[in-house]
Every structure is written in structure tokens, then in C-alpha cells.
Amino acid sequence: MYTQTGQPDNVLRDADGAIxxxxxxxxxxxxxxxxxxxxxxxxxxxxxxxxxxYTPPQEESPQS
Amino acid sequence: xxxxxxxxxxxxAGTTAVSGxxxxxxxxxxxxxxxxxxxxxxxxxxGVVAMTGNLNMGNYRVTNLLSPPQAPQDAVPQLYVDSQxxxxxxQNRIHNGNLDVxxxxxxxxxxxxxxxxxxxxxxxxxNGATGATVNVQNTTGxxxxxxSLQLTGAAxxxxxxxxxxxxxxxxxxxxxxxxxxxAWIYNGTGLAFIPALQVQYAxxxxxxxxxxxxxxxxxxxxxxxxxxxxxxxxxxPPTQAANGLQVSIAFPSGxxxxxxxxxxxxxxxxxxxxxxxxxxxxxxxxxxxxxxxxVEYAYCQRYYEMSLNNAGSFTxxxxxxxxxxxLASAANNGGVATQFKVTKSGVPTVFVFSxxxxxxxxxxxxxxxxxxxxxxxxxxxxxFFWYAAMNVAGTQVNLTAxxxxxxxxxxxx
Numbered sequence: 001m002y003t004q005t006g007q008p009d010n011v012l013r014d015a016d017g018a019i020x021x022x023x024x025x026x027x028x029x030x031x032x033x034x035x036x037x038x039x040x041x042x043x044x045x046x047x048x049x050x051x052x053x054y055t056p057p058q059e060e061s062p063q064s
Numbered sequence: 065x066x067x068x069x070x071x072x073x074x075x076x077a078g079t080t081a082v083s084g085x086x087x088x089x090x091x092x093x094x095x096x097x098x099x100x101x102x103x104x105x106x107x108x109x110x111g112v113v114a115m116t117g118n119l120n121m122g123n124y125r126v127t128n129l130l131s132p133p134q135a136p137q138d139a140v141p142q143l144y145v146d147s148q149x150x151x152x153x154x155q156n157r158i159h160n161g162n163l164d165v166x167x168x169x170x171x172x173x174x175x176x177x178x179x180x181x182x183x184x185x186x187x188x189x190x191n192g193a194t195g196a197t198v199n200v201q202n203t204t205g206x207x208x209x210x211x212s213l214q215l216t217g218a219a220x221x222x223x224x225x226x227x228x229x230x231x232x233x234x235x236x237x238x239x240x241x242x243x244x245x246x247a248w249i250y251n252g253t254g255l256a257f258i259p260a261l262q263v264q265y266a267x268x269x270x271x272x273x274x275x276x277x278x279x280x281x282x283x284x285x286x287x288x289x290x291x292x293x294x295x296x297x298x299x300x301p302p303t304q305a306a307n308g309l310q311v312s313i314a315f316p317s318g319x320x321x322x323x324x325x326x327x328x329x330x331x332x333x334x335x336x337x338x339x340x341x342x343x344x345x346x347x348x349x350x351x352x353x354x355x356x357x358x359v360e361y362a363y364c365q366r367y368y369e370m371s372l373n374n375a376g377s378f379t380x381x382x383x384x385x386x387x388x389x390x391l392a393s394a395a396n397n398g399g400v401a402t403q404f405k406v407t408k409s410g411v412p413t414v415f416v417f418s419x420x421x422x423x424x425x426x427x428x429x430x431x432x433x434x435x436x437x438x439x440x441x442x443x444x445x446x447x448f449f450w451y452a453a454m455n456v457a458g459t460q461v462n463l464t465a466x467x468x469x470x471x472x473x474x475x476x477x
Contacts, residue, residue, distance in 0.1 A: 007441045016415070017424025021443035023411030027271050027472035049437065051396060054458030 002032060006045035014043075066102030073102050132339045134348055144339060156353035157230050157238060158311070160186040161332040162209040163202065164357050165364045171201030172216070175224075182476050184213050185364035186229070192222035198320060205330050206248050206292050208354050212330035217253070217320025224320055225262070226329060227312040231367075231409050231474050232269045236306040237336070244337040245311060246296035246349040251287040252326035257319040259284050261297045266308040270410065272473040276310055284313075285345060292330075296346035298337060308474075365406035367475025370468035386450075390461040398461040399451025401442075404469070408445040412469035413477065416440055416450055419466045427465035429455045438465065 001014040010021050011032060020028045067073050079095035081087055107115070129141040165185040173189070174197050175181045180190040183200045191198050196218045203214040215224055230238070245261055260283050264276035279302065284295035301309060311334060315327060331352040340346055355363070371386060388398035418426040418435045426435035431454060438452040452463055470476025 005439065007439060009441060010443060012425060013413075017417070019414045019416065019425070019440045019443065019448075021411045021413070023443070025270065025410045026413065027273050028413045028477060030271060031273065046437075049453065049455075051453060051457035052455060054392075054456050 002035065002040075002042040004042050004045040006048075011042055066098050066105065073099075075099075132337070132348075136348065154353075154355070155335040155350070156333045156355070157234050157309075158186070158228055158332050158334050159230075159363045159367070160184060160228075160360060161334075161352070162211075162354050162357075162360060163187070163205070163213045163330055163332070164210050165361050166202050166211070167364065167368060167370060172199040173201065174199055177222075182368075182470075184211075185368055186475070187213060188227045188229075189213075189215070190225045190227065192224065192317065195222035195321070196220035198224050203328065206250065206328075207331075208352060209330055210357075212248075212250070212328040215315070215320060215327045217325040217327075218323050219321060221318075221320045223317040224315045225312050226315075227310060228332070229272060229474055230309040230311070230334070232266075232306055232308045233409070235265070235301070235309040238301045238309060238334075239303045239305045240300060241336040242298050242300050242338055242340050242342045243334055244296055244298045244340055244346050244349045245332075245334045246294065246346065246352065247313060247332040248292050248294050248330045249287050249313070250292045250326075250328035250330070251289050252328065253319060253322065254289055254325070255319075256286055256288045257316050258286050259295065259316065260314040261295075261299075262312040262314055263299060263301070264310040264312075265301065265305045266310065266473075267304075268307060270308045270471075270473060272308065272310055273477070277304065279305070280343070281314075282343070292328075294349070296349040298340045298342055298344055298346050300342050362406050364475075365404075366409050366471075368468075368470045369404055369406060369408075371402075371466045386465045386467065388461060388463045392454075392458050392460055395453065396457050396459070396461065397451050397453035398463050399439075399449060401447060401449045402467060403447040404445075408469070408471050409474060410471045411443055411445055412471050412475070414440060414443050414448050414467060414469045416465050416467045419464050427452050427463050430462040430464060431459045432456050436463075 003012045003014055005012050010019050013020055020032055023029055076094050076098045079091045129139055131141050131144040133140050163184050167185050173181050173183045175189050175191045176197050177191050177195050178193045180188050183189050189200045198221050199216040201214050202211040205212045249259060260281055262281045263279040266272045267275040267277060280299045282297055284297055285293055287293040333352045386400055386402060388400050390398055415424060416427060416438050417424050418428045420428050421435055423435050425437060427438045429436045434455050436452050436455050438450045440448060440450045442449045454461055
């Protein structure tokens, strides 16, 4: 199984987290193409994470 | 004295026959004894006895020597010398034939039944379809190398095969030439066994997963228990070997089927040997070529490389993880172009992983102390690029990552 990465030049192999480049001669890419030829489709890329808003630490009020 | 200091033979005084005079028995016997001594001190042409002193050629040549040599002390003709030096010192076509480079760690690697693992750089250990797990690790070498590859058996282990591959660009020089494969094997089992040599070529360039065609499967020398044995065999790869060559040592089924039984492999070499008899065991292969470990290490990194010393201690001090730091920005992310130390033989498959948790396809946000997902792009034979956003907006950018990569079928996969 594979998952798109959002990049046009590679795909993620789910089994081990490998990034497989779309490069002729890369046997992992060749196997990915075989997998596609069998009618499979990679999962869509997950949406980019939304960063948590930054909350600055509050300054201590001076003691009176 | 039959000969003088110049080697000239002169008959003894008083032994020369005179016409018309009777030859005395004394003179006759003196002559025979003297000439017998001279003949005894001469070199018999059939080689039944060895020299008893140094042979001074006096600036003359020894001609018409038989090739190839059959013993380590044999003189060799120029023909043989020429055939051995055609690669300028890099005659051994097997990378990590010395079994000294273990970038993935020293092991033990547990190879389950019906599976395979990449162990030492360039070496795949395959376990039989049935049986039990076999363990692989590095251990002391035989003589010329620091390490060897050790297989440790267990009850039920069946067939075990140790394989290496030669990329197309190197294998092309082997096609249609008689080549000699050699290795030293230590038999740490209780019984002798006979390993087999299996050679195949890839059906497509550097693609072994897509299918291979067998060239030979031949028994090697008998390996007695408790000792190292040199095995060697000559064969001729066909023109299709230019797609890449796969060479395996197959241990017979059951040879490692007892807990604690071991076998070791060391000093593996494959090269053209034009004057050797084809499709036959070789009694005296050329000397194993051991390249300097620094050279061999870089050779191995042509196919596999990682940002750390080995996979077992990636959090240790000194491991060269990728580190990015910078000020907060609107995007609040950081990225880096990572350069491989050695250009790969092809575009590799890449792994980026957290240096803290080892989670795959993660890098470490060192402000929030969590793993975040990177984006990887532009993978090429010389490097790749990755970037990632911090978990919390507005913080300082501080990311670390480890990576590894392999060229499939040649360095991993």
C-alpha cells in the first residue's frame, strides 16, 4: 500500500515509511508501477498539519 | 671435483684413453665415478628432484611457462600477469567481499523462515521456506579481514543462502569471460558439508526483483568440520550478465539444523581469469583482493548510506543527524538539502526518521518535543531535500532528523 505525499516526484510506502522517488531504474518505483497496473490507487496525501497557535508565557507581575 | 667454479666439467687427470693402450680399471672407474657425480649434480629435465641451491638465470629468461599456476610458489608467465591486472587494482568485482563493512550494525540479524534480510553491506541472507530462524552477525575474520559473516543455526533450519549482487556497470566487464569465484568458508558444525555456488543474471538492468535467469548451480569444494576451507569455481557469464550479476553461496539443507552450529564466510572474490578451465572447481584461485577499508566503505555507500553509524544507537552522541535551527517565521518551517557522501548508482529510496523515537517519515520538533511529518522531495543520486513545519506556530525553528537510503536490489530493499 502507498500514500501520496503531496509532492509530484515521490510516494510513501506505508509498510516501512520509505519515500520512493519516481525515477526510472529505481526498482521500488518499478514495483509501485506494477501495483498501479493491478488497478490499485494510492491513498491521498494527508492535509498538512495546522500548527497550534503560539501562546507566549505571561510575564510575572511585579510584586508590590 | 667434476666441475670447476665456472661450472665447466673436466675429466679427471689420467683417465683419458690413449690409442693402443689398455684402459686400466682404476682409470676407468675414476672416470665413471667422477662423471656420475657430475650427472648427479646436474638438473634432471623430468623434475624428479628439486634444486638444492638457488637457480641463477644469469640474465636469461625462463620461457614457455605453463599458465595458470597451480601452487602458491609457482612462477607465472607474463600472459598470466597481464590477465590479472586488467582492472588497475580493482580486480575483485564484489563490493564488501571482505565482509568488513556493516553499516546496518553488527547484528545479530534474525532471518525468519521464508524471508531474507540485508545484513553486511551488499550481502543478503535468505532462509528456507520452512524450518527455523537463522541468525547473522559479524565475527572475527579468517586472516586478511577484520570480520567475517557468521550464520548461526538452530533446530529445524533448512536451506540458507548468502547472496551478493554486482551492478550492471561492473558486471559488463565479466560477460563472456571465464571468471573465478572464490571464498573461504568456516564449517563450525559437527559434519562436513558441500556448499553450492549459484549464479544468475538480472533480466532487466539492475532489476533483480523483476526476475533472474540462472547461469550455473554447481557444488563447491567439500568443507570439513572445524576448519576454514577455500572454495573456488570458474564459470563464464553470458552477454546478458551486463544487466547485473547475482552470486550466491547455498548451504545444504540441514547443515545448520542444530542449535549452535555456525558457518562463516570471508574473503570473497570474483574476477576474470581467462586462462582458467571453465565450469570447473579451481584449486588455486588468484590471491583475494582486499581493498583498504576506507575505499571499501565508500564503495558500499554507492548503494547504501545513512546519517548515523549504525541503526542500533542513533541517539548516541556524535551521530550526524540533520539539524535545523532558525527564527520563527510566518510559515514556521525549516528545510535542508541533504547531500550524500557518495553518489549513488541510481536514484535511491529514502527514509527520514525521528532521531528520538525512530518513527519513520518523521522528524523531531525539539521545541515541543514531538515528532512532526516532513515533506521529502527532489530525490536524486546525490541527495534530497526535506522540510517540516514546527508543531506550534511562532516558536523558534528547531528540527532534527536522521535518514538512510538504499539503491533497491543493490544496497537494500
